[in-house]
Amino acid sequence: xxxxxxxxxxxxxxxxxxxxxxxxxxxxxxxxxxxxxxxxxxxxxxxxxxxxxxxxxxxxxxxxxxxxxxxxxxxxxxxxxxxxxxxxxxxxxxxxxxxxxxxxxxxxxxxxxxxxxxxxxxxxxxxxxxxxxxxxxxxxxxxxxxxxxxxxxxxxxxxxxxxxxxxxxxxxxxxxxxxxxxxxxxxxxxxxxxxxxxxxxxxxxxxxxxxxxxxxxxxxxxxxxxxxxxxxxxxxxxxxxxxxxxxxxxxxxxxxxxxxxxxxxxxxxxxxxxxxxxxxxxxxxxxxxxxxxxxxxxxxxxxxxxxxxxxxxxxxxxxxxxxxxxxxxxxxxxxxxxxxxxx
Numbered sequence: 001x002x003x004x005x006x007x008x009x010x011x012x013x014x015x016x017x018x019x020x021x022x023x024x025x026x027x028x029x030x031x032x033x034x035x036x037x038x039x040x041x042x043x044x045x046x047x048x049x050x051x052x053x054x055x056x057x058x059x060x061x062x063x064x065x066x067x068x069x070x071x072x073x074x075x076x077x078x079x080x081x082x083x084x085x086x087x088x089x090x091x092x093x094x095x096x097x098x099x100x101x102x103x104x105x106x107x108x109x110x111x112x113x114x115x116x117x118x119x120x121x122x123x124x125x126x127x128x129x130x131x132x133x134x135x136x137x138x139x140x141x142x143x144x145x146x147x148x149x150x151x152x153x154x155x156x157x158x159x160x161x162x163x164x165x166x167x168x169x170x171x172x173x174x175x176x177x178x179x180x181x182x183x184x185x186x187x188x189x190x191x192x193x194x195x196x197x198x199x200x201x202x203x204x205x206x207x208x209x210x211x212x213x214x215x216x217x218x219x220x221x222x223x224x225x226x227x228x229x230x231x232x233x234x235x236x237x238x239x240x241x242x243x244x245x246x247x248x249x250x251x252x253x254x255x256x257x258x259x260x261x262x263x264x265x266x267x268x269x270x271x272x273x274x275x276x277x278x279x280x281x282x283x284x285x286x287x288x289x290x291x292x293x294x295x296x297x298x299x300x301x302x303x304x305x306x307x308x309x310x311x312x313x314x315x316x317x318x319x320x321x322x323x324x325x326x327x328x329x330x331x332x333x334x335x336x337x338x339x340x341x342x343x
Contacts, residue, residue, distance in 0.1 A: 017267020023103030
């Protein structure tokens with residue numbers, strides 16, 4: 001299990017750019033938006049043209065709009081939106097699952113293995129906005145040689161019971177002190193009923209192959225009465241944020257960010273519409289004398305402008321994940337203020 005300590009740890013915030021750095025097979029948001037819209041058309045799912053036109057390629061805002069009751073809409077319109085959200089979530093999950101399996105069919109990047117070992121050794125906290133399971137699969141591959149009987153569920157500070165537990169008792173994973181993995185927006189292997197009001201309902205995890213290998217079956221095959229848990233990333237007022245397990249993910253992330261001496265933003269674009277994450281980063285930065293360092297890893301340097309208003313020390317910037325990781329590992333746990341690297 002992740003180690004519990006008062007010592008300040010490093011926190012790593014992962015966005016879609018991280019998964020893209022792991023494998024070119026992983027899509028960016030704009031690609032997913034077009035894919036979902038095309039699949040909806042192919043399935044002849046009715047989508048009001050005004051909805052698509054208003055949101056364009058902003059998938060995150062669109063999902064949040066669909067998942068949340070709007071006070072200016074009639075009940076039947078809100079119900080149609082909720083149904084459309086479930087369709088879009090299903091297509092999104094299927095597309096990511098397919099791309100993830102394609103990524104897992106290739107050799108795991110060497111740099112990712114080194115990063116996993118660093119996270120394990122330093123007992124870091126990894127907070128991800130991604131739905132995919134690439135971190136779990138990489139940790140399964142790498143840490144089995146470091147920790148006997150390692151299983152990826154040891155990464156979870158907030159336990160998610162296995163779907164197999166519905167059939168009776170199951171043997172839990174051996175406790176292992178390792179890094180913590182917090183998934184703020186759900187996960188491809190998490191399933192729930194799909195109900196618009198699921199407060200108090202158990203969220204389950206479908207068992208993954210404990211190695212860097214493609215998954216032979218989909219979560220729906222293991223839980224026919226469940227759907228993937230895809231949490232809209234924009235609004236903190238949607239029904240997903242009322243669920244205690246989801247809220248616990250965010251509370252744990254906030255606690256770790258408050259105590260962190262250094263926060264790494266890797267492939268996370270910090271969109272202006274993601275007010276929940278932006279606000280959490282801002283209010284968790286601590287008083288001036290305790291503010292942590294901020295390391296930004298992103299090929300898009302415009303991210304630096306979007307950091308305006310988030311109260312940390314002046315951030316250090318890397319355009320390339322390999323350069324950043326080399327600097328991190330060379331300095332060890334006490335990475336000093338690393339110089340910014342040009343794009």
